[in-house]
Amino acid sequence: MWKFTVRRLLIMIPQIILLSIIIFVLAKMMPGDALSGLIDPNIDPERIEELRHMHGFYDPWHKQYADWVGGLMQGDLGKSFRFKMDVTELIGQRVVNSFWLSLATLIFTYLLAIPLGILSGRYNDSLLDQTITTYTYIGFATPLFIFALVMLWVFGFMVGWFPTSGSVTPGLEPGTFEYVLSKINHLILPSLSMALIATVNTVQYLRNDIVDTKQKDFILTARAKGAPESRVYNRHILRNSLLPIAAFFGFEITSLIGGSIFIENIFGYPGMGQLFLESILLRDFSVVTAVTLLFGIAAIVGALLSDIILSLVDPRIRIK
Amino acid sequence: MSDKLLEIKDLKTSFRIKDDYYAAVDNVHLTVNKNEVLAIVGESGCGKSALAFSVMGLHNRAKIEGNIYFKDQDIANLPPNKLNKLRGKDMGMIFQDPLTALNPLMIIGDQIGEALLLHNSELSKTQRKERVIELLNKVGIPRPEHVYEQFPHELSGGMRQRVVIAIAIANDPELLIADEPTTALDVTIQSQILDLINELKEDMDAGIILITHDLGVVAEMADRVAVMYAGQIVEVADVHTLFNEPLHPYTRSLFDSVPNKAEAKSKLHVIQGIVPSLQNLPREGCRFAPRIPWIDESVHEEHPSLHEVAPGHFVRCTCYKHFEFPGESSEEEEQHGVSRS
Numbered sequence: 001m002w003k004f005t006v007r008r009l010l011i012m013i014p015q016i017i018l019l020s021i022i023i024f025v026l027a028k029m030m031p032g033d034a035l036s037g038l039i040d041p042n043i044d045p046e047r048i049e050e051l052r053h054m055h056g057f058y059d060p061w062h063k064q065y066a067d068w069v070g071g072l073m074q075g076d077l078g079k080s081f082r083f084k085m086d087v088t089e090l091i092g093q094r095v096v097n098s099f100w101l102s103l104a105t106l107i108f109t110y111l112l113a114i115p116l117g118i119l120s121g122r123y124n125d126s127l128l129d130q131t132i133t134t135y136t137y138i139g140f141a142t143p144l145f146i147f148a149l150v151m152l153w154v155f156g157f158m159v160g161w162f163p164t165s166g167s168v169t170p171g172l173e174p175g176t177f178e179y180v181l182s183k184i185n186h187l188i189l190p191s192l193s194m195a196l197i198a199t200v201n202t203v204q205y206l207r208n209d210i211v212d213t214k215q216k217d218f219i220l221t222a223r224a225k226g227a228p229e230s231r232v233y234n235r236h237i238l239r240n241s242l243l244p245i246a247a248f249f250g251f252e253i254t255s256l257i258g259g260s261i262f263i264e265n266i267f268g269y270p271g272m273g274q275l276f277l278e279s280i281l282l283r284d285f286s287v288v289t290a291v292t293l294l295f296g297i298a299a300i301v302g303a304l305l306s307d308i309i310l311s312l313v314d315p316r317i318r319i320k
Numbered sequence: 321m322s323d324k325l326l327e328i329k330d331l332k333t334s335f336r337i338k339d340d341y342y343a344a345v346d347n348v349h350l351t352v353n354k355n356e357v358l359a360i361v362g363e364s365g366c367g368k369s370a371l372a373f374s375v376m377g378l379h380n381r382a383k384i385e386g387n388i389y390f391k392d393q394d395i396a397n398l399p400p401n402k403l404n405k406l407r408g409k410d411m412g413m414i415f416q417d418p419l420t421a422l423n424p425l426m427i428i429g430d431q432i433g434e435a436l437l438l439h440n441s442e443l444s445k446t447q448r449k450e451r452v453i454e455l456l457n458k459v460g461i462p463r464p465e466h467v468y469e470q471f472p473h474e475l476s477g478g479m480r481q482r483v484v485i486a487i488a489i490a491n492d493p494e495l496l497i498a499d500e501p502t503t504a505l506d507v508t509i510q511s512q513i514l515d516l517i518n519e520l521k522e523d524m525d526a527g528i529i530l531i532t533h534d535l536g537v538v539a540e541m542a543d544r545v546a547v548m549y550a551g552q553i554v555e556v557a558d559v560h561t562l563f564n565e566p567l568h569p570y571t572r573s574l575f576d577s578v579p580n581k582a583e584a585k586s587k588l589h590v591i592q593g594i595v596p597s598l599q600n601l602p603r604e605g606c607r608f609a610p611r612i613p614w615i616d617e618s619v620h621e622e623h624p625s626l627h628e629v630a631p632g633h634f635v636r637c638t639c640y641k642h643f644e645f646p647g648e649s650s651e652e653e654e655q656h657g658v659s660r661s
Contacts (some may be wrong), residue, residue, distance in 0.1 A: 217420035223489060224415075225435040226408030228402065235434075239425050256582055315425060315471045 008054035078286030088231040098271035108195030121210025139200030145262040151193040168315030190267040209241040250306030254299040325527040326352040331386035343600040344370040346551040352527040355563040359542035367551040409439040412488030414498040419482035422472040429468035433489035455486040478509035550607040557633040606637040
């Protein structure tokens, strides 16, 4: 088990190096730089060229890359041109918000997916199953950003149950009970909106796997032993059917990143996704590359988690 | 020898396809006695497994009509909670494919232990483990303590089949159903598994239903044989009678299509056509008639039933009296035709 985990961790190193190169190259390929747009047009172009030389924009690419990576190693992600502050500091606040949003979304996703998938799979082709399947198809077909807008409009404005923007009510003292409560309250609507759409994949996955596992021979063996139906489901079918769900977990994290970009913008939630989109619009490249890199690392870590979880639950994968 | 363990009376197992029910097992009468091996033989798709599943109550959505008396209790359509008290305890089943018959995520010990746990809850954990090890020993698995902790994928097919057998016999069942236990195994392993079943038969004194399409296995193992075709029993006899004087055209065709070292024929008999699918079963008349088209149709009974031609020897339909293989004696066949007209 440890050997497997260590080996899997080692694989991450080349993955992350490759990721950083791709991001760096793509960033450099983008037209313009921080000195070509949002800068006082009255400045002498020669002075700008001088600044470019000073910032190392004309250095050979490998030197620029080495400087960038060297900075990364020390936790220096560069400086935001827009906020005039260190990207590390800027992201620091956002990352925590995004983490809670993702966690809440994941919890809702699985809270919905597991019971719905189990019911749908266990009573397949019943009215209940058809209802759940209809929901999943609607979920597949509905774009997240439209659904999120509708949710915001209905529960934020019309009914007014939830706040419509921000991550916490301003003026509360951090650490107090009200503060935590307000944080949670701000989380519910965006995470639930995202979960209701994101969960349909997992519901269908689980349903189909249960239907599939139900017909396996070892289920007959279990029945022939005299195992009651509840035991057949809990001991034999579910454990086998939850395997692909565990494998799916990492990809769920990746799709969360994509989803959070929409969700955070729609709900005005100050997280990484919102920062990402704003920074692209304002050509704040150092922030864009830093956020992209973090998203990429999150996806790699997600895949790592999938593999580790899978190796824990599936004996066939354990490497001895 | 003659006390009945299982008595099946007019069993009909039908499956729903679209809006109609189609019988995979029809009008089956069978008895299994204590200490007896009854072999059920037939081509693939003739309803052998469907019959066994009906006895074990393993069909999911089938309509079962008729009676299945197990120790004088009718177990056809028994509610699951009552059936679960019998399954795994008084009745055990060995499945066809050992590669898929075990839960891939459970260690061998737990899979066998589960059968004990379900019917023998007073056993402590250590007692249960001891018993599992004992069972593993009994089915001839080397290093049982080690295998106890292993997962199915770590064992070979033959070993896995031994585990499946250990599960089936965990609670010393009185009836053991072996559904083609050697089909998925290679020949050397087959004989080992058959030897094992034979050994177990001696010290378990259980009734065994052995489902197979391998006549060699039948000859080696069975006391009595029931031949099935298209969901019906077409011939029942003790193994000597059946091998020496098979009567029903289907039984004879089966024997004739097996290579025989003693009388090396140049060509084997091929039974014409295929087993009809469930939806295409002949609804009336002799179900084997379409596959022996050279036999005059009038020799079949309109509603074929089982006839006792000798004590304990039953044959369905009267066509056996007139059956000949094509080319065996064409003149005679013509004579028959003449004499009947």
